[in-house]
Amino acid sequence: MPVNTHAGEPRRPPFDAEAARRLREALGMTPAHVAYGIGAAYGIRVAPATVASWELGETSPTEAELTALAGALWCAPGELITAPGTLREYRLAAGLAADELALRIGMDQAAYDALEAGGVWRGNDRQAAALSEVLDLPLPALVRFTGQEAKLTEMLTSAASTRWQGYVRPVGKVVPLPKEQIQDVLEELHREYHDTMAASLNWGEGGSAEESRRAGRAFLDGIVERFWERTGLSG
Structure with a gap:
């Protein structure tokens, strides 16, 4: 299982297409309504056909698109992710930006960015405990992410x-x-x-x-x- 997201094109989050469709229908919205909400609130232009394609599992949203989609559907980003695997995916599921997470665990922004990009853990025990608490990490994931x-x-x-x-x-x-x-x-x-x-x-x-x-x-x-x-x- 991957530890972090490595250099190159970012790996798209493990998107839960069924959850997205179910949440949209529960709100009485159409793909067009969702696309409009994403554009109006986040300035990200997507076509209704793109939203439909996400729900069919044909394509999946980027990190920014998933965050915007969660906003349009009035849910947490984690509700649209199937099973986080990388540190970045756990952060995304928690609805946190990288700089916000770095601040909350008391880690330098550059050090955290390097970790998420595939670097090695250089934090201390206090920061590891904070990372576990903020992201609600399972113990196996914490051991993996902290290089143990x-x-x-x-x-x-x-x-x-x-x-x-x-x-x-x-x-x-x-x-x-x-x-x-x-x-x-x-x-x-x-x-x-x-x-x-x-x-x-x-x-x-x-x-x-x-x-x-x-x-x-x-x-x-x-x-x-x-x-x-x-x-x-x-x-």
């Missing part, structure tokens, strides 16, 4: 393949979950990893050490996703 996923992957890999007990506290520093829950998940991942390795050695007569290693690598390749699934926080 690689560290978490390394620790989970070691916990599954060696002694998991030594990684309960370090994982807890990255993922603020109850200690008992982290213990249970790490123990489960450790058991599943070793069961996977052992099972591949017993695949009929063709089982081999190399097949066991391949099975183990495949398990570890998805270790972060497995961790979030077992915590009930699939990211």
Whole structure:
């Protein structure tokens, strides 16, 4: 899953065409009314056919168009987004401009812009907590956006393949979950990893050490996703 929106043409937000149609109809508006509202309030000229095309899922609005559309439909931008994936999309869903978000989390505007454009997180714990609160981020997204996923992957890999007990506290520093829950998940991942390795050695007569290693690598390749699934926080 992408962390940020990288350089080049901005990726259009994941638009919920059905929600847009439903909201428009609930207001008793036609695509022409919506197009007029977008132009009158935001100065963005779109044709009624364009609005209809958005609702059919044939095309999707840009960030500016989506914000204007939300205004015309009297809803929050987040109501027109299916599932935010990047930091920019979470910000857009919250209805915040980049400079406003930077101010609210106490981060320099240029530093935030660089982060959203694909840069690395250079903020502190206080700013990370503020980012989580302002954007209402799921824990997996917060870990990803603040550059902690690689560290978490390394620790989970070691916990599954060696002694998991030594990684309960370090994982807890990255993922603020109850200690008992982290213990249970790490123990489960450790058991599943070793069961996977052992099972591949017993695949009929063709089982081999190399097949066991391949099975183990495949398990570890998805270790972060497995961790979030077992915590009930699939990211």
